[in-house]
Amino acid sequence: MANTYDIAYDLEKQIRESDEYEQLKQAYQAVNEQAEAKKLFDDFRQLQLELQQKQMTGEAISEEEAKSAEQSFQNIQQHKEITALMSAEQRMSLMINDLNQIITKPLQELYGTLEEENK
Amino acid sequence: MANTYDIAYDLEKQIRESDEYEQLKQAYQAVNEQAEAKKLFDDFRQLQLELQQKQMTGEAISEEEAKSAEQSFQNIQQHKEITALMSAEQRMSLMINDLNQIITKPLQELYGTLEEENK
Secondary structure, eight states: OHHHHHHHHHHHHHHHTSHHHHHHHHHHHHHHTOHHHHHHHHHHHHHHHHHHHHHHTTOOOOHHHHHHHHHHHHHHTTOHHHHHHHHHHHHHHHHHHHHHHHHTHHHHHHHHHHHHHTO | OHHHHHHHHHHHHHHHTSHHHHHHHHHHHHHHTOHHHHHHHHHHHHHHHHHHHHHHTTOOOOHHHHHHHHHHHHHHTTOHHHHHHHHHHHHHHHHHHHHHHHHTHHHHHHHHHHHHHTO
């Protein structure tokens, strides 16, 4: 039991020392150091979140909102710090997803196999 | 990089060999071997899922549905195989949550700290 947690801590350390994490940290810092880029990025994230929530609750997204999101996305792409951060986040997210898939494989197998058997 | 994945595979192996996983496997098998318990449990899960989706989309849950869920929950609790499975699932879920918290700590720190700095 303790062993499972020990290995998780090893994995945490490894993630912290990974290129993906180091690059993400630097990219995040770079955006945060530029007030204008930071504001644009925060606004974009906020808008993205609002639209996602609307989609989840089935609320309609107005043409104005869609245009505003498109404009916001074009604006942030003008800042190389932001595009670098978004790339770094995507790489990190891919790694975390990969790791999660590996770790939760026993559960996927358990439920998958038994569902299969009971069809 | 390869190292990160190697450790994730170690962790997967450890989860697969954990008491939590072994107990979950046995509990799931026990429910699946009893047609009546299996049907009750599947129906309960289905109902639970439907109510969760309604909650997420802000749709009202009728009194009838609430009663039906309550009844379904009382029914499944009569089956010791089902209560054992639900306990085993909860223990497994606690472990996976713990592991996820450990692994994603570098990310929580990164975003948490920088958000703090920018307040």
